[in-house]
Amino acid sequence: MPNNHIARQTVDILAWKLDGIERDAAALRAEFRRWRELTSPEQPLEVHHSQVKRLTHRLEGLLDAVQSTISKPAEAPASSRVQHVREAVSGILSVRRIWEYFRGKLGQREQPRLAARLGVADDLAWSCYEPLQRAAKRTASNAAVDIKEPPLVYFNGGASPFAVARHRAFQPDDVDQEWENPLFGPILEDLPVPVLGLPWSLADRLPALMCLTHEVGHVAEEDFKLSDAVKRVIQDCVRDDPDSSRAAVWRAWRRELFADVFGAIAGGPSFTFALATYLLDDSARLRGETRSRDFPTDYPTAHLRMVMCRAVLRSLGHDASALESAWPLDLDRGHGLDDEWVTDAVTIARQLLDTKHAQLDNLSLHDLVAYTAFDHGAALGIGRLLREGKDPAPLATDVRQIVGAATLLYATDPATYSAHELDALLVERSRAARDPGARSGGFHPRDLARERDNAATLAEQDKRAGQRLLARLMNTGGKS
Numbered sequence: 001m002p003n004n005h006i007a008r009q010t011v012d013i014l015a016w017k018l019d020g021i022e023r024d025a026a027a028l029r030a031e032f033r034r035w036r037e038l039t040s041p042e043q044p045l046e047v048h049h050s051q052v053k054r055l056t057h058r059l060e061g062l063l064d065a066v067q068s069t070i071s072k073p074a075e076a077p078a079s080s081r082v083q084h085v086r087e088a089v090s091g092i093l094s095v096r097r098i099w100e101y102f103r104g105k106l107g108q109r110e111q112p113r114l115a116a117r118l119g120v121a122d123d124l125a126w127s128c129y130e131p132l133q134r135a136a137k138r139t140a141s142n143a144a145v146d147i148k149e150p151p152l153v154y155f156n157g158g159a160s161p162f163a164v165a166r167h168r169a170f171q172p173d174d175v176d177q178e179w180e181n182p183l184f185g186p187i188l189e190d191l192p193v194p195v196l197g198l199p200w201s202l203a204d205r206l207p208a209l210m211c212l213t214h215e216v217g218h219v220a221e222e223d224f225k226l227s228d229a230v231k232r233v234i235q236d237c238v239r240d241d242p243d244s245s246r247a248a249v250w251r252a253w254r255r256e257l258f259a260d261v262f263g264a265i266a267g268g269p270s271f272t273f274a275l276a277t278y279l280l281d282d283s284a285r286l287r288g289e290t291r292s293r294d295f296p297t298d299y300p301t302a303h304l305r306m307v308m309c310r311a312v313l314r315s316l317g318h319d320a321s322a323l324e325s326a327w328p329l330d331l332d333r334g335h336g337l338d339d340e341w342v343t344d345a346v347t348i349a350r351q352l353l354d355t356k357h358a359q360l361d362n363l364s365l366h367d368l369v370a371y372t373a374f375d376h377g378a379a380l381g382i383g384r385l386l387r388e389g390k391d392p393a394p395l396a397t398d399v400r401q402i403v404g405a406a407t408l409l410y411a412t413d414p415a416t417y418s419a420h421e422l423d424a425l426l427v428e429r430s431r432a433a434r435d436p437g438a439r440s441g442g443f444h445p446r447d448l449a450r451e452r453d454n455a456a457t458l459a460e461q462d463k464r465a466g467q468r469l470l471a472r473l474m475n476t477g478g479k480s
């Protein structure tokens, strides 16, 4: 009799838990629909339509899988139903944590001032990412579901994009230790929207924003599977290295050197200026810097980072002499490197610029994303109009040229730049130059036909990919 009483109690508790899980799932599905509406045509956040659609479809697939674990027959033993409920609670919590990671970043756009600033940053990141994404879409061997949406930029508490190792970008909010799961980071990184963090110090000014191209370099290496090509370039370029010791150090620097070179290709002199400014901020460390041959850090030495960027600029036809003269020569004494390291740096940078990639329609970064001497000339032209008190609208149609103009103006005449509120004016120009509609695969007229053909298939593929996430979350790491 007492046992039956306990059994009845257990069933009631399970039913109560199940009802809570179903309500949680329904609330999440309603929130996903609300965000798809918030980003629908002609809404203020319409540019994020394709990102939100693909993310929420993945998470709806994960929710489907979670809910299917609790729809087992009621006559199943109580112990197995308890286990299913526990897994479902863990699964729902996982969906919430993954969604919160992105919702918090999207939500920064609900404040108009931040939305305007993030709009420029999103446009800048997209202008460097889109040419690669389009090339990847043209390459038949790439599956549509593996091609990601435009990057999502957000402000965080970091000091500089130049100082944050990429793997630390994917940390969900802290929660109870019981629910910690080391797989969250890799899962967030695999979802179809790359994220890029910017320090809050850039929320008020454009001139250093070109540093964002370094972060785009990181996601480009991952999303377009460029790592093997970078490793081959290092192997090919490091010569006279009988015990492979230099090559080993260059390989340890691979991610950060690629991000710098990508930044210099896509951001030109403005990027290199932003990097030099950051590096000089820490001149005490610079003077003591050595090559770290035995214990290389993630980053090449400051001197080699500048050597690589200047090599890229020269190859693109820019005049790098101003940057050379701006770099205090006495800081070079601390680099502790022999000439062969400098030769390696120049050769690797040039080769990364010109290497063709089969998965990018057999094009190079030079072909796809270079900030050319023409772009630099346009930035100078925008700056000239602003200094003369004229509206730069006729020239200011490209976000990288606009940010380039802000950097040049601020570097040469910071007082005028600040006194005339040119920063706000350039943010407005950038907004006016933006295409309407979603940034990728959205409802822009030119995308409509493709959208109709592909949307249903892609949504289905995303839901199936989301369903597979549950097994990945539960198999290891998750304490369920």
Ligand SMILES: [Zn+2]
Pocket: 161, 162, 163, 164, 165, 166, 214, 218, 256, 259
């Ligand atoms: Zn980095």
